Amino acid sequence: MSNEHSIKRFTVDVPEADLKDLNERLARARFTDQIAGSETTYGVSADRVKQLVEYWRNGYDWRAWEARLNAHPQFTTEIDGQNIHFLHVRSEREDAFPLILTHGWPGSVVEFLDVIEPLTAAGFHLVIPSIPGFGFSGPTTETGWDNARIARAWAELMARLGYTRYGAAGNDAGSMISPEVGRVDPEHVAGVHVTQVFSFPSGDPAEFETLTEDDQRTLETLDWFMQNKFAFNLLQAQQPQTLAHALADSPVGLLGWNAQLMDEGDDDFVLTNVAIYWFTGTAGSSMRIYFENDKAEDPTGQTTAPLALAGSAGDFHGIRSFAERDHADVRSWNVYEDRSHYMHHVAPDKLAADIAEFFGNLD
Numbered sequence: 001m002s003n004e005h006s007i008k009r010f011t012v013d014v015p016e017a018d019l020k021d022l023n024e025r026l027a028r029a030r031f032t033d034q035i036a037g038s039e040t041t042y043g044v045s046a047d048r049v050k051q052l053v054e055y056w057r058n059g060y061d062w063r064a065w066e067a068r069l070n071a072h073p074q075f076t077t078e079i080d081g082q083n084i085h086f087l088h089v090r091s092e093r094e095d096a097f098p099l100i101l102t103h104g105w106p107g108s109v110v111e112f113l114d115v116i117e118p119l120t121a122a123g124f125h126l127v128i129p130s131i132p133g134f135g136f137s138g139p140t141t142e143t144g145w146d147n148a149r150i151a152r153a154w155a156e157l158m159a160r161l162g163y164t165r166y167g168a169a170g171n172d173a174g175s176m177i178s179p180e181v182g183r184v185d186p187e188h189v190a191g192v193h194v195t196q197v198f199s200f201p202s203g204d205p206a207e208f209e210t211l212t213e214d215d216q217r218t219l220e221t222l223d224w225f226m227q228n229k230f231a232f233n234l235l236q237a238q239q240p241q242t243l244a245h246a247l248a249d250s251p252v253g254l255l256g257w258n259a260q261l262m263d264e265g266d267d268d269f270v271l272t273n274v275a276i277y278w279f280t281g282t283a284g285s286s287m288r289i290y291f292e293n294d295k296a297e298d299p300t301g302q303t304t305a306p307l308a309l310a311g312s313a314g315d316f317h318g319i320r321s322f323a324e325r326d327h328a329d330v331r332s333w334n335v336y337e338d339r340s341h342y343m344h345h346v347a348p349d350k351l352a353a354d355i356a357e358f359f360g361n362l363d
Contacts, residue, residue: 005160010074010085012066012136014279019062022251022278026057029252048264049256055267056255056275065272068113076136077160079153082145085109085136086129086157091120097190097359098163100127100154100181104172105286106258107342108135108276110269111171115344118352124359129157131173131289135276139285146289146296147173151180158188167359168305169193171344173289179327182305191306191331191362193355195343197318199326207322214335215319222316232260236290244284254283263340308332308358310351314339332358 034046072087087109090096099119103111109128119126130137132145132153154177158166167190168178175194182189200222201207211219235243247254255274262270277283307327311317313335320333334354340346 005077007075007077007160010076010136012069012074014062014066018279022275023057025251026053029053031252044256044260048259049252052255052259052267052270053252056251056271060268060271062272062275065110065268065275069109072116074136077157079156079160080149081142082132082140082153083138084129084132084153084157085138086127087116088161089116089120089126089128091123091125093123096120096123096125098125098127098158098161098166099355099359100129100158100166100168100178101344102129102150102154102168102170102174102177103131103134104170104174105134105289106261106273106277107172108273110272110276110345111342112344115348115352118349119355122352122356124355125163127158127161127163129154131177131286133285133288134282135280135286137282138280139282140288144292146292147177147180148184148296148299149292150177151184154181155185155188158185164188165190167191167193167355169355171195171342176293179303179305179307180299182307183299183303186304189305191308191359192303193308193310193358195309195311195351196316197307197309197311197320197323197327199318199322201322202325207325210321211319215321218316218319221314225316229260232257233290236287237294238291240284240287240291244287247283248281251278254278258283261341263342263346266345269342269345302326302328304328306331306358306362308354309334310343310354311335312340312343313337315341331361 031046031050039045072089074087076083076085101112109130112128133140165188168181170178175196176198178192178194182192247257258274259270306329308331317335324330336350338347344351
């Protein structure tokens with residue numbers, strides 16, 4: 001293998017000095033004020049941030065999560081001038097099928113840790129990369145890393161690993177990148193499995209005539225999100241660097257910003273994702289994906305790879321009729337009552353079963 005295409009072993013090993021620096025910064029935190037009784041009216045509450053900071057300082061164990069990451073084989077390689085970090089976990093089954101799993105923002109490879117065991121047991125070799133600009137892939141070093149370019153990098157990664165037929169799956173941004181992998185590498189991608197299908201109304205009134213009651217509720221969920229929680233998207237699509245200065249300097253600021261889209265109730269999950277951004281210095285570079293996609297040309301034509309959805313009833317997961325407009329071969333459409341944006345983390349056995357059934361039924 002040429003040096004250009006070398007794959008190197010990687011181990012997460014945050015220096016003790018970085019942990020000490022983090023703790024000192026958390027101890028000196030200046031918390032914002034909050035109007036009594038306002039709770040989340042203005043965004044992530046001060047009380048929530050204070051609770052997370054207290055746990056981060058006096059309960060959370062980064063080294064335990066570091067060990068959990070290092071329990072799986074990890075590697076880095078350079079593709080298209082960018083360092084790419086990835087987990088590569090092989091199943092013991094001889095007939096195992098390769099699957100590349102892609103996370104989103106403000107998530108990381110941690111989204112998929114709980115689904116590794118059920119998926120490898122079900123017969124999948126797993127490739128779980130950190131998106132360029134995120135986490136252990138490190139900051140992006142040049143412009144243009146939009147969904148399509150990431151998809152091309154994933155196709156190269158799978159080829160470099162020797163996989164000639166594989167599947168693509170993902171959540172959040174991964175639900176946009178994975179169909180693009182199928183678009184750019186149709187000869188090798190057997191199917192695509194996502195937790196959201198981001199197909200929206202085109203403006204044609206006729207599209208609404210066949211919507212079911214479930215579809216209407218899904219659109220109401222989307223409308224609520226757009227009206228109440230979409231500010232991050234606009235800011236990160238227009239001026240990510242402006243915000244990055246604050247997030248690079250303050251772990252409390254980073255925690256408050258990233259926690260807006262993280263499920264409450266699992267503080268370890270929230271803090272591990274945030275800690276990865278902090279220790280790798282990728283708070284700013286991760287947000288650039290919104291800018292790059294906003295400036296990129298929209299893909300044209302339908303995707304042709306078989307597509308499956310395994311969404312959450314509590315999250316916008318998509319409208320099937322709109323999905324079928326943009327994707328030529330929607331094979332499976334399942335919506336689960338588990339109310340989470342992070343289904344691979346919250347319901348790993350269900351997601352593994354859904355993934356196994358979908359790919360098992362492909363030709």
